[in-house]
Amino acid sequence: MEVSCFPATSKGTHSLFPSSSELLKGVRISPWHQAYVSVALTSKRKQPLLYAVTSNFQNKGTLKVASHLFQVSCSRKNEASLLEARSMDEVYDSLADRLLPTAAVTANPNFKYIVGLAGPPGAGKSTVAHEVVQRINKLWPQKSPSMDEQVGSPDIATVLPMDGFHLYRSQLDAMEDPKEAHARRGAPWTFDPARLLKCLQSLRSQGSVCAPSFDHGVGDPVEDDIFVSLQHKVVIVEGNYLLLDEGVWSDISSVFDEKWFIDVDLDSSMQRVLKRHMSKSGRSLDEAKWRIEYNDRPNAEMIMKSKKNADLVIRSIETS
Structure with missing residues (x-):
């Protein structure tokens, strides 16, 4: 995303206050047509002076900051x-630094910066999401101590997994071919994307939402087990199919302010899935291999095609 920002009255550097030299530090714009703008103003001493300006606009418009108008225009990179x-630790640090300025947006109590994190099974989506959120929450009080009292808690970032939107086993049982439905569990049609979309829309409009988690031991969702509160300003939604561009999945994708994709070697990711099947699900080696070839790899190959819809591609690094 390329951004230009200048005073409505004239271009160039602009002092917001006659007696000071606070300058417009940066403008962060979502790549979508309805975008949030967050602005951070800093002094020469690099101390935060003002956060929290949000605005909706199309490709360009006027931004008001402390009674001063700025023209904002943007163009999307292909x-x-x-x-x-x-x-991977450096990856986590870089991603946290990328999102920290956004966490400062507090003028609108309902404000949410929602990131969609996708990738094939075994790519490490859950690990990336939780590591980044952990770093943001740790760094936030250090980076913005002046905002501490307003936020009320250092936990201003959280993870919302897509797993809770699996169809229930009873719903798979009711399908035309229950055996096939259970064998293909994890394919896009074994989720409830319409419910996920409604959840994300509620989060966007209301600022908080209760969402289901997934109990892998039981094999079913757990209702209202995840609470995203008003204090959470950054929400990383992680799941396989978040960047698909068909049906309801396309509507889900349009909700995100940023779209991330973890690029991983499929053979390596399938080896991780193989170990997961055997350790967590108790499958034999032959059963695990069959499930990968019948279900996991075809799903992964389809997911890899959605990488083209990402704003940021994260190169996965193998760890010993």
């Missing part, structure tokens, strides 16, 4: 950015 690093 290619996603690529994030590479020497280790």
Whole structure:
């Protein structure tokens, strides 16, 4: 996303207050047509002076900051950015730093910056999401101590997994071919995307929502087990199919302020899934291999095609 920002009266550097030299530090704009704008103003001492300006606009418009008007225009790049690093820890740090300025947006109590994190099974989506959220929550009080009292808690980021929107086993039992439905569990049609969309829309409009989690031991969702509150400003939604561009999945994708995709070697990811099937599900080696070839790999190949819809591609790094 390319952004230009300048005073409505004239272009160039602008002092917001006659007696000071606070300058417009940066403007962060969602890549979608209905975008939120967050602005951070800093002094020469690099101390935060003002956060929390949100605005909706099309490709350009007027932004009001502390009674001063700025013209904002943006153009979308066709290619996603690529994030590479020497280790996954560096990846996590970089992603947290990317989102920290957004966490400062507090003028609107319902404000949410929602990131969609997708990738094939075994890509490490849950790990990436939780590591990034953990870092944001740890860094927030250090980066913005002046905002501490307003936020009320250092936990301003959270994870919302897509797993809770699996169809119940009873719903699979009611399908025309229950055996096939259970064998293909994890395919897009074994989820309830309409319910996920409604959840994300409620989160966007109301600022908080209760969502289901997934109990892998029982094999069913657990209702209202996840609460995203008003204090959570950054929400990372992680799941396989979040960047698909068909049906309701396309509507889900349009909700996100940023779309991330974890790019991973499929053979490596399938090896992780194989170990997961055997350790967590108690499947034999032959059963695990059959499930991967019949279900997991075809799903993964389809998911990899949605990488083209990402704003940021994260290169997965193998760890020993």
